[in-house]
Amino acid sequence: MPKKTLQKIKAAKRDKVLSEAAKLFAQKGFHQADMAQLAARAGVAKGSLYNYFDSKEELYLYVCRHGLELSRQAVYGGLDPAWDVYRQIEHIFRQGAAFVRAHPEYLMLYLNVSSAGLEGFAEKISLQVEKHTADFLKKLLKEGMASGTVRADLEVTQAAFWINSIYIVFMASLVSRHFQIRLREYLEIKGRLTKKTLDMHLSRTIELIHSVLRPGP
Amino acid sequence: MPKKTLQKIKAAKRDKVLSEAAKLFAQKGFHQADMAQLAARAGVAKGSLYNYFDSKEELYLYVCRHGLELSRQAVYGGLDPAWDVYRQIEHIFRQGAAFVRAHPEYLMLYLNVSSAGLEGFAEKISLQVEKHTADFLKKLLKEGMASGTVRADLEVTQAAFWINSIYIVFMASLVSRHFQIRLREYLEIKGRLTKKTLDMHLSRTIELIHSVLRPGP
Amino acid sequence: MPKKTLQKIKAAKRDKVLSEAAKLFAQKGFHQADMAQLAARAGVAKGSLYNYFDSKEELYLYVCRHGLELSRQAVYGGLDPAWDVYRQIEHIFRQGAAFVRAHPEYLMLYLNVSSAGLEGFAEKISLQVEKHTADFLKKLLKEGMASGTVRADLEVTQAAFWINSIYIVFMASLVSRHFQIRLREYLEIKGRLTKKTLDMHLSRTIELIHSVLRPGP
Amino acid sequence: MPKKTLQKIKAAKRDKVLSEAAKLFAQKGFHQADMAQLAARAGVAKGSLYNYFDSKEELYLYVCRHGLELSRQAVYGGLDPAWDVYRQIEHIFRQGAAFVRAHPEYLMLYLNVSSAGLEGFAEKISLQVEKHTADFLKKLLKEGMASGTVRADLEVTQAAFWINSIYIVFMASLVSRHFQIRLREYLEIKGRLTKKTLDMHLSRTIELIHSVLRPGP
DNA sequence: AATGAATGAGGATTCATTCAT
DNA sequence: TATGAATGAATCCTCATTCAT
Numbered sequence: 073m074p075k076k077t078l079q080k081i082k083a084a085k086r087d088k089v090l091s092e093a094a095k096l097f098a099q100k101g102f103h104q105a106d107m108a109q110l111a112a113r114a115g116v117a118k119g120s121l122y123n124y125f126d127s128k129e130e131l132y133l134y135v136c137r138h139g140l141e142l143s144r145q146a147v148y149g150g151l152d153p154a155w156d157v158y159r160q161i162e163h164i165f166r167q168g169a170a171f172v173r174a175h176p177e178y179l180m181l182y183l184n185v186s187s188a189g190l191e192g193f194a195e196k197i198s199l200q201v202e203k204h205t206a207d208f209l210k211k212l213l214k215e216g217m218a219s220g221t222v223r224a225d226l227e228v229t230q231a232a233f234w235i236n237s238i239y240i241v242f243m244a245s246l247v248s249r250h251f252q253i254r255l256r257e258y259l260e261i262k263g264r265l266t267k268k269t270l271d272m273h274l275s276r277t278i279e280l281i282h283s284v285l286r287p288g289p
Numbered sequence: 290m291p292k293k294t295l296q297k298i299k300a301a302k303r304d305k306v307l308s309e310a311a312k313l314f315a316q317k318g319f320h321q322a323d324m325a326q327l328a329a330r331a332g333v334a335k336g337s338l339y340n341y342f343d344s345k346e347e348l349y350l351y352v353c354r355h356g357l358e359l360s361r362q363a364v365y366g367g368l369d370p371a372w373d374v375y376r377q378i379e380h381i382f383r384q385g386a387a388f389v390r391a392h393p394e395y396l397m398l399y400l401n402v403s404s405a406g407l408e409g410f411a412e413k414i415s416l417q418v419e420k421h422t423a424d425f426l427k428k429l430l431k432e433g434m435a436s437g438t439v440r441a442d443l444e445v446t447q448a449a450f451w452i453n454s455i456y457i458v459f460m461a462s463l464v465s466r467h468f469q470i471r472l473r474e475y476l477e478i479k480g481r482l483t484k485k486t487l488d489m490h491l492s493r494t495i496e497l498i499h500s501v502l503r504p505g506p
Numbered sequence: 507m508p509k510k511t512l513q514k515i516k517a518a519k520r521d522k523v524l525s526e527a528a529k530l531f532a533q534k535g536f537h538q539a540d541m542a543q544l545a546a547r548a549g550v551a552k553g554s555l556y557n558y559f560d561s562k563e564e565l566y567l568y569v570c571r572h573g574l575e576l577s578r579q580a581v582y583g584g585l586d587p588a589w590d591v592y593r594q595i596e597h598i599f600r601q602g603a604a605f606v607r608a609h610p611e612y613l614m615l616y617l618n619v620s621s622a623g624l625e626g627f628a629e630k631i632s633l634q635v636e637k638h639t640a641d642f643l644k645k646l647l648k649e650g651m652a653s654g655t656v657r658a659d660l661e662v663t664q665a666a667f668w669i670n671s672i673y674i675v676f677m678a679s680l681v682s683r684h685f686q687i688r689l690r691e692y693l694e695i696k697g698r699l700t701k702k703t704l705d706m707h708l709s710r711t712i713e714l715i716h717s718v719l720r721p722g723p
Numbered sequence: 724m725p726k727k728t729l730q731k732i733k734a735a736k737r738d739k740v741l742s743e744a745a746k747l748f749a750q751k752g753f754h755q756a757d758m759a760q761l762a763a764r765a766g767v768a769k770g771s772l773y774n775y776f777d778s779k780e781e782l783y784l785y786v787c788r789h790g791l792e793l794s795r796q797a798v799y800g801g802l803d804p805a806w807d808v809y810r811q812i813e814h815i816f817r818q819g820a821a822f823v824r825a826h827p828e829y830l831m832l833y834l835n836v837s838s839a840g841l842e843g844f845a846e847k848i849s850l851q852v853e854k855h856t857a858d859f860l861k862k863l864l865k866e867g868m869a870s871g872t873v874r875a876d877l878e879v880t881q882a883a884f885w886i887n888s889i890y891i892v893f894m895a896s897l898v899s900r901h902f903q904i905r906l907r908e909y910l911e912i913k914g915r916l917t918k919k920t921l922d923m924h925l926s927r928t929i930e931l932i933h934s935v936l937r938p939g940p
Numbered sequence: 941a942a943t944g945a946a947t948g949a950g951g952a953t954t955c956a957t958t959c960a961t
Numbered sequence: 962t963a964t965g966a967a968t969g970a971a972t973c974c975t976c977a978t979t980c981a982t
Contacts, residue, residue, distance in 0.1 A: 077962075101406035103320050107956060108965095117964040119958080128956065180405050186465040187404040188397050189318035194467040202471040230493050233475040234455065241454035248403040250411040254419045258450040276447050284501055294945065324973065334947045339974065511941070535840035537754050541977060542944095551943040553979080562977065614839050620899040621838040622831050623752035628901040636905045664927050667909035671892035672885065682837040684845040688853045692884040710881050718935060728966065758952060768968045773953065 074134050078124040089114040089124065093135045098177035102132050102190060133196060136185070139178030140201050146171035148208070157216035157285065161235070162278050168243055169274055173267075176247040183244055202236075209235055216285065223287040235281055242277055246270065291351050295341040306331040306341065308394075310352045315394035319349050319407060350413060353402070356395030357418050363388035365425070374433035374502065378452070379495050385460060386491055390484075393464040400461055419453075426452055433502065440504040452498055459494055463487065508568050512558040523548040523558065527569045532611035536566050536624060567630060570619075573612030574635050580605035582642070591650035591719065595669070596712050602677060603708055610681040617678055636670075643669055650719070657721040669715055676711055680704065725785050729775040740765040740775065742828075744786045749828035753783050753841060784847060787836075790829030791852050797822035799859070808867035808936065812886070813929050819894060820925055824918075827898040834895055853887075860886055867936065874938040886932055893928055897921065 078086060092114040096105045107128055111118040125131040147167045151160060172179045182201070185194050209232035216222030244251040252265060261269060295303060309331040313322045324345055328335040342348040364384045368377060389396045399418070402411050426449035433439030461468040469482060478486060512520060526548040530539045541562055545552040559565040581601045585594060606613045616635070619628050643666035650656030678685040686699060695703060729737060743765040747756045758779055762769040776782040798818045802811060823830045833852070836845050860883035867873030895902040903916060912920060 080962085098405050101318075101320070101404055103318070104406045106954085111965095118956090119964055120962080122957070123962065183403050184405050185467040186400050186461060187318055188315055188401050189321045191466040194465070194470060198467045198470040199474060202474045206471075206475045227493060229476050230490075230497065233472070234494070234497060236475070237458035238451065238454055240458065244403060248411075249408040250402040250415045253411060253415040254423075255450070257416060257419045258423050258453070259446050273447075276444060277451070280447070280451060280501075284497075288505075298945075323971085325971095335973090336948065336975080337946055340945060345973070514941080532839055535752075535754070535838055537752070538840045540975085545944095552977090553943055554941080556978070557941065617837050618839050619901040620834050620895060621752055622749055622835050623755045625900040628899070628904060632901045632904040633908060636908045640905075640909050661927060663910050664924075664931065667906070668889065668928070668931060670909070671889055674892065675888035678837060682845075683842040684836040684849045687845060687849040688857075689884070691850060691853045692857045692887070693880050707881075710878060711885070714881065714885060714935075718931075722939075732966075757950085759950095769952090770954080770968055770970095771966075774966060779952065 073130050074125050075123065081124070085114075085116065086124075089116060089121070090135055090138055093131060094139055094175075094177040094181065097132060097135060098180035098184075101184060101187070102128075102193075133193065136181050136193070136197055137200075139175070139181055140197075142175070143168075143171055143178050143182075144204060148204075157212055157221055158282050160212055161281060161285075165239065165242070165274060165278050168239065169246065169270075172243050172246045179243050179247045183248060205236055206232055213285075220287070222285045226285070231285070238277060238281065242274065290347050291342050292340065298341075302331075302333065303341075306333060306338070307352055307355055310348060311356055311392075311394040311398065314349055314352060314401075315397035318401060318404070319345075319410075350410065353398050353410070353414055354417075356392070356398055357414075359392070360385075360388055360395055360399075361421060365421075373436075374429055374438055375499050377429055378498060378502075382456065382459070382491060382495050385456065386463065386487075389460050389463045396460050396464045400465060422453055423449055430502075437504070439502045443502070448502070455494060455498065459491065507564050508559050509557065515558070519548075519550065520558075523550060523555070524569055524572055527565060528573055528609075528611040528615065531566060531569060531618075532614035535618060535621070536562075536627075567627065570615050570627070570631055571634075573609070573615055574631075576609070577602075577605055577612050577616075578638060582638075591646055591655055592716050594646055595715060595719075599673065599676070599708060599712050602673065603680065603704075606677050606680045613677050613681045617682060639670055640666055647719075654721070656719045660719070665719070672711060672715065676708065724781050725776050726774065732775075736765075736767065737775075740767060740772070741786055741789055744782060745790055745826075745828040745832065748783060748786060748835075749831035752835060752838070753779075753844075784844065787832050787844070787848055788851075790826070790832055791848075793826070794819075794822055794829050794833075795855060799855075808863055808872055809933050811863055812932060812936075816890065816893070816925060816929050819890065820897065820921075823894050823897045830894050830898045834899060856887055857883055864936075871938070873936045877936070882936070889928060889932065893925065 089110075093105075093110055096110050096113060099105075105128075107121055108118050111121055114121075121131065125134065147164055150167065151163055155163065184190060185197055185201075210228050213222055213226065213228045213231055217224055217226060217228070241251070245255040246252075255261070255273075256265060259269070259273060306327075310322075310327055313327050313330060316322075322345075324338055325335050328338055331338075338348065342351065364381055367384065368380055372380070401407060402414055402418075427445050430439055430443065430445045430448055434441055434443060434445070458468065462472040463469075472478070472490070473482060476486070476490060523544075527539075527544055530544050530547060533539075539562075541555055542552050545555055548555075555565065559568065581598055584601065585597055589597070618624060619631055619635075644662050647656055647660060647662045647665055651658055651660060651662070675685070679689040680686075689695070689707075690699060693703070693707060740761075744756075744761055747761050747764060750756075756779075758772055759769050762772055765772075772782065776785065798815055801818065802814055806814070835841060836848055836852075861879050864873055864877065864879050864882055868875055868877060868879075892902070896906040897903075906912070906924070907916060910920070910924060
């Protein structure tokens with residue numbers, strides 16, 4: 073979707089544009105983000121952005137897709153298919169949290185797809201985002217059930233949906249002001265959310281999921 | 290926060306303004322919603338909106354709070370404290386779903402608080418939104434544990450957080466384009482999401498929660 | 507020009523409306539003054555203002571004329587025709603200063619007639635404002651010349667113009683931020699303008715005028 | 724204070740914008756002047772004005788300062804320090820009158836600084852406007868007194884203040900509708916104010932000032 | 941006569957996109 | 962290819978005035 077010109081410029085400049093765009097869109101949202109400000113932050117001319125992309129919308133879509141690709145690599149890249157279900161799930165959650173901490177902007181972009189007025193982007197992005205994870209989780213659960221490490225009476229689609237729901241809300245709690253406030257209220261945390269607290273919460277979340285998947289005694 | 294004038298006009302007009310505002314904000318988002326268009330939809334003059342509220346932002350906040358209050362009444366209003374944990378949770382989910390179906394706009398407004406660029410609203414709304422539910426769920430779980438109907442080894446804050454997370458994602462799946470696409474993908478639904486399908490999914494979701502809370506044999 | 511209704515209401519209310527109008531117009535200028543705010547300050551309903559006057563413009567004109575009448579009474583009211591030229595001029599300047607101190611709003615309204623965009627008011631007010639003073643000063647000078655107390659080679663119209671110019675600028679220095687800054691710069695005053703300093707400046711100003719009028723030796 | 728863009732556009736366009744702005748502000752006043760109308764008169768797009776200045780207020784301030792600078796050059800530019808006091812004062816008054824006739828808009832802007840509601844501009848402009856003239860006049864008078872061409876008993880600050888007051892009122896009479904009406908009334912002029920009449924008045928005004936400064940016999 | 945809700949034209953400012961250099 | 966000045970539609974908010982109560 074981007075123009076050929078985007079591939080002709082130096083990688084460093086391209087990366088700068090994409091990363092600043094991700095940050096700005098994540099900070100302000102699609103409509104409120106300003107192409108002039110983006111150009112300024114990226115250190116390029118306003119007109120140049122239009123040499124790389126046809127429109128703000130194309131830039132936004134590209135940045136989202138790019139971020140989701142980065143996210144997928146970070147989370148699923150180091151995963152060893154030989155691990156059992158439990159280890160793989162833990163890996164996904166921990167790598168996901170690490171990536172979100174390093175690049176909160178991309179999760180913010182993901183959350184934004186559900187925002188009012190951005191339905192048009194959902195049509196273009198959501199499926200390709202969710203399909204990979206849905207397929208992966210279902211396959212994982214099925215294998216677990218086949219090998220007897222996961223309780224047999226599980227409804228796979230349901231369980232995958234539910235695991236991913238927990239994932240989303242946890243990650244959202246790392247980046248969204250609203251979800252942070254909510255987390256503090258639920259977990260009765262008074263001060264700032266420390267990494268330590270969040271890691272403990274993460275461990276418990278993983279353990280909860282594990283406990284639901286484990287076959288009964 | 291609204292001006293006195295808002296209370297002085299006829300209830301029908303006030304309700305029309307508030308409900309059209311909720312719908313428009315839910316459809317377009319805060320920034321993209323146009324006060325002129327809202328006035329037109331509500332059947333009042335643009336200037337009148339400013340007789341009721343000091344600014345678009347105040348109107349938005351009021352509409353959000355108003356919607357959250359309506360939601361709370363719908364969900365918790367008909368709840369009987371004598372019911373056991375399971376029935377209460379089922380009630381909350383089913384009433385919540387009914388309310389969201391009747392007034393999807395309010396859930397959309399809730400989701401929007403997590404949107405990029407609307408952090409300012411999170412500071413003003415989130416806590417009062419979440420506190421009620423958090424307190425309620427925790428109290429419910431504690432009572433259940435005390436009476437032996439809920440497994441005793443549960444981490445209450447954690448469980449409340451997790452139940453509410455499931456609730457949020459389920460409700461989001463009723464109103465957000467993105468979450469609908471995601472739901473269809475996870476549940477492998479080909480066509481439209483029918484009420485029947487969603488109700489079945491709801492039942493299973495409730496059952497999942499119940500199963501996690503129930504004491505082991 | 508005001509409506510009959512204005513005369514039918516209680517004097518206290520009428521005075522309150524007029525005095526608050528004068529203050530508000532003097533503070534904000536004609537266009538920037540807000541009828542709603544005026545109504546609020548005067549303690550009447552917005553609609554009532556339109557029971558008293560046909561329009562903001564009529565109200566403004568009436569307030570100006572009213573203020574100029576008050577000013578004239580204050581300055582020329584206590585003047586004794588038997589006094590000599592010098593005493594009369596001193597009286598005018600001192601009474602003028604006292605009135606302006608008590609009611610700076612009216613002098614501000616006078617200054618505003620020269621403001622950009624208010625030419626329409628000049629046509630309606632200026633002549634009747636200036637005529638009285640011009641006639642008075644000229645008559646005074648002529649009498650002085652006839653009685654030999656004023657130098658005989660004076661150009662009367664010119665002198666009257668010049669005396670009044672000094673008057674205007676002095677009075678402006680009591681109320682206008684710009685003219686206060688200017689006065690401080692010219693008179694090399696460091697801190698605030700005290701009454702004492704201003705009175706000394708007034709005395710010197712009067713003395714300057716006297717010295718120009720006095721016949722040579 | 725203006726943006727860099729203002730310096731990058733062609734001088735002709737810049738001059739057009741500034742001169743039309745001066746005229747429009749002088750005609751309508753700050754608040755009543757319309758940026759859209761200004762853009763139309765200057766032959767640029769509304770948005771372009773905001774490429775040159777951050778706001779209407781900055782544009783206004785710049786135009787004022789620019790005009791005051793032009794005025795100073797016109798009045799003090801051709802002045803020869805070797806001239807005696809009387810010739811210098813005459814030069815200032817005559818050059819001032821010529822400039823005001825050529826560019827009445829700038830004097831109108833000066834007068835506006837004293838208008839109600841524009842006190843904010845006074846803080847930012849007045850001092851730098853007045854300081855130059857005040858210093859100049861005082862220096863001139865001191866030199867005259869030192870050389871014996873000006874009467875020795877003069878109070879310098881007072882005299883400078885008074886000379887400049889006369890200057891202001893005279894110049895105001897060239898541009899302000901109110902001051903024109905006032906001048907006609909004082910000088911008993913029936914028809915229009917002709918250049919000839921005004922020049923005669925100017926000569927007499929200069930002569931009056933000279934006569935006050937001259938040492939007694 | 942008093943009230944204040946309703947009205948809608950008006951005006952400052954923003955910003956995606958274009959295009960001449 | 963890069964630049965950034967130019968554009969004008971879009972949008973929030975104000976406020977004099979009206980008129981039903």
